[in-house]
Amino acid sequence: MSHAQRQPAVAAVDWRKDFPILNQSVNGQPLVYLDSAASAQQPASVIDAVARYQREDHANVHRGVHTLSHRATDAYEGARDKIREFINAANRSEIVLTSGTTESINLVAQSFCRPRIASGDKILITHLEHHANIVPWQLVCEQTGAELVVAPIDDHGQLELETLRSMMTKDVFLLAVGHVSNALGTVNPVKDIIAHAKQCGIPVLVDGAQGVPHMPVDVQDLDCDFYAFSGHKMFGPTGTGVLYGRETLLDSMPPYQGGGDMILEVSFESTIYNELPYKFEAGTPNISGVVGLGAAIDYLQSVGMQRIAAYEADLHQYMLLKLGQVDDIHLIGTAVNKASVQSFLLGDIHSHDLGTILDHQGVAIRTGHHCAMPVMTRFGISGTARASLAFYNNTDDVDRLVAALEKARQVFK
Amino acid sequence: MNVHAAVTDDVLDLYRELILDHARSPRHFGRLANATHKARGINPLCGDKICVYLCIDDNARIEAISFDGSGCAISVASASLLTDAIIGLSADRAETIFSAVTERLTDGGKGQPGNIDVELDRPLEKIRALDGVREFPSRVKCATLAWHALRSALRQDAQPATTE
Numbered sequence: 001m002s003h004a005q006r007q008p009a010v011a012a013v014d015w016r017k018d019f020p021i022l023n024q025s026v027n028g029q030p031l032v033y034l035d036s037a038a039s040a041q042q043p044a045s046v047i048d049a050v051a052r053y054q055r056e057d058h059a060n061v062h063r064g065v066h067t068l069s070h071r072a073t074d075a076y077e078g079a080r081d082k083i084r085e086f087i088n089a090a091n092r093s094e095i096v097l098t099s100g101t102t103e104s105i106n107l108v109a110q111s112f113c114r115p116r117i118a119s120g121d122k123i124l125i126t127h128l129e130h131h132a133n134i135v136p137w138q139l140v141c142e143q144t145g146a147e148l149v150v151a152p153i154d155d156h157g158q159l160e161l162e163t164l165r166s167m168m169t170k171d172v173f174l175l176a177v178g179h180v181s182n183a184l185g186t187v188n189p190v191k192d193i194i195a196h197a198k199q200c201g202i203p204v205l206v207d208g209a210q211g212v213p214h215m216p217v218d219v220q221d222l223d224c225d226f227y228a229f230s231g232h233k234m235f236g237p238t239g240t241g242v243l244y245g246r247e248t249l250l251d252s253m254p255p256y257q258g259g260g261d262m263i264l265e266v267s268f269e270s271t272i273y274n275e276l277p278y279k280f281e282a283g284t285p286n287i288s289g290v291v292g293l294g295a296a297i298d299y300l301q302s303v304g305m306q307r308i309a310a311y312e313a314d315l316h317q318y319m320l321l322k323l324g325q326v327d328d329i330h331l332i333g334t335a336v337n338k339a340s341v342q343s344f345l346l347g348d349i350h351s352h353d354l355g356t357i358l359d360h361q362g363v364a365i366r367t368g369h370h371c372a373m374p375v376m377t378r379f380g381i382s383g384t385a386r387a388s389l390a391f392y393n394n395t396d397d398v399d400r401l402v403a404a405l406e407k408a409r410q411v412f413k
Numbered sequence: 414m415n416v417h418a419a420v421t422d423d424v425l426d427l428y429r430e431l432i433l434d435h436a437r438s439p440r441h442f443g444r445l446a447n448a449t450h451k452a453r454g455i456n457p458l459c460g461d462k463i464c465v466y467l468c469i470d471d472n473a474r475i476e477a478i479s480f481d482g483s484g485c486a487i488s489v490a491s492a493s494l495l496t497d498a499i500i501g502l503s504a505d506r507a508e509t510i511f512s513a514v515t516e517r518l519t520d521g522g523k524g525q526p527g528n529i530d531v532e533l534d535r536p537l538e539k540i541r542a543l544d545g546v547r548e549f550p551s552r553v554k555c556a557t558l559a560w561h562a563l564r565s566a567l568r569q570d571a572q573p574a575t576t577e
Contacts, residue, residue: 350485353487357428368458368460383459411428
């Protein structure tokens, strides 16, 4: 059944009540939080898991023989197991815990690319990428003399797939592509893209920061070599992230950082590195954050990613319908296949002015370039207003957004 | 709940008529061909960019001024008001007004505008239209961007000014 035939956005369960932060007023109005693509809110179960860990179980991991250290290690490694299951990785050794998507991508740039890429090689990215999936590759290109090449997008914000495929030439060392565009919400056909890259012998990194919160992800089914994502976009704590890497590739890579935890034996003459994934986890990690990430996965599993995807698809359709009725609105990013993210402009109102006026009506949106300046340049604009929906949003939130936009039009009439 | 009553006086004060007028029809907009001094101001947070051009004569008087660039209503209106206020003044006086305005708009000036008002004498009083920004901490940098660019131009700084 198509979206058009469905009843729009039926709130089957009130997930909103699970998120304490949403139950407040901002500037005298009940909060409408439409900025989950920047950072998603945490359910009480995550907040409580972090607090309980800090109150009852905290010690350093992988070190002590005492009871708390065991508990802390069990909680931390337990979260790794949950992550492995959540993205269906084959092995827990393929789950490297990082500070976020940014660190995950930098790790691949420096440990996978830098030692083996040469002048004349290319790194292929797309015009849709977040700065975190651009700048690490620029750095490694500067360091090695390799070239960064960029696949184009069309006026709807969709990858030009024919061109992308034609750019998968022998001299491409790696393809790095976002699963979902943070600025426009475009869902890229990454499975097809990866299949083609495989035929060309090109390893693929998927920036999944905006994919994991919205849909089930199966890294074995995608057949990607690396998949990077962040805890705080998926209702977990900030400062947590994951790099999934194919075991054979991770095994062949030198460490990213040196320090404690990533070694088996150290002398001043030489050091033997620890086994996967610890080789890539130098120093004391964000233990409580990772415990929270594990709790976020438990919560998401209890709701069900398929259910989340279906609910958000309906709510997104409702938002498109309602936004389409606002005078002078110009939607940016009109791909056929989208996550529940919509960028737009309203008349000649600058997005920051719009953001301020909406905030004063209790409506939180993101404004500006969304850390994707090349996307903005592609559309000849400096920024957009962006409303991003999570499953804790509902049709009332969308109605409040639309009412606030009407008010902004009056202020700027 | 009456959502339509939700826009507060603060917002209407921020986007008062004079601000919207200067944002829509900025004065002295464009590049000054014979500029003796110029500087860019960049707000890295939001990407606003304002370039201020000055033509300073042998007597250190700002005989011409202009700006170009892109930004929100607040940053463009502030730049436009700046050009109206500064044109014809001495470079020293412009520095003094920079200090007065930035202090006035940031926390330092909040609650004690009396001292600073001394510096904003009659020809400059339109700058007070920016006062509404003091209620919006996240927007103060929009209002001060052009002023930082002005100071950089006066001092002939090599680096673009930022509001950070």
